[in-house]
Amino acid sequence: MTELPPHLYVELGLERGYPRDAIINALARRDALIARGLVPILSLGHLAHLTGVSYSYLREIVERKRDPYIEISRAKHDGGRRLISSPEPPLMEVQRWILHRVLPSARNHPSSYAYQTGRSIIHCARAHLGARWLVKMDLHDYFDVSIRKSCGRLRDRPWSGPV
Numbered sequence: 780m781t782e783l784p785p786h787l788y789v790e791l792g793l794e795r796g797y798p799r800d801a802i803i804n805a806l807a808r809r810d811a812l813i814a815r816g817l818v819p820i821l822s823l824g825h826l827a828h829l830t831g832v833s834y835s836y837l838r839e840i841v842e843r844k845r846d847p848y849i850e851i852s853r854a855k856h857d858g859g860r861r862l863i864s865s866p867e868p869p870l871m872e873v874q875r876w877i878l879h880r881v882l883p884s885a886r887n888h889p890s891s892y893a894y895q896t897g898r899s900i901i902h903c904a905r906a907h908l909g910a911r912w913l914v915k916m917d918l919h920d921y922f923d924v925s926i927r928k929s930c931g932r933l934r935d936r937p938w939s940g941p942v
Contacts, residue, residue, distance in 0.1 A: 818881045830876045832869045840870065
């Protein structure tokens, strides 16, 4: 998706009834993020525009009116079954868009090893060699947190504006 030039963004915002100050502030935040090499996502509507995924679809997910995950059962090596939650295709598109366009500009924590070029499970294991204890766990519903808490976390990130 393409970005609107600033003058069209202002014009469209005014047509939709947004205050001029709010529009100008959004443009200033956008410009500041771009200057820092970050991808601006100014709102859920903006994310929908950038990704080409329906705003109403994303709004249903945010408001918890829709569960966008499909449960898939996979065989494990030991003969058991593993339940995997897979996102619906439109949500997967948004996740991949964020993965490829937003997260590369974010700094990862030094203790993070997943989904990073040049880092692997071997690097992670080396970091724990000689440890007296190792705790292994699988967390169910780890991301089942409140919208308020999620938005608060996103606001702490350098790329965020109003969420």
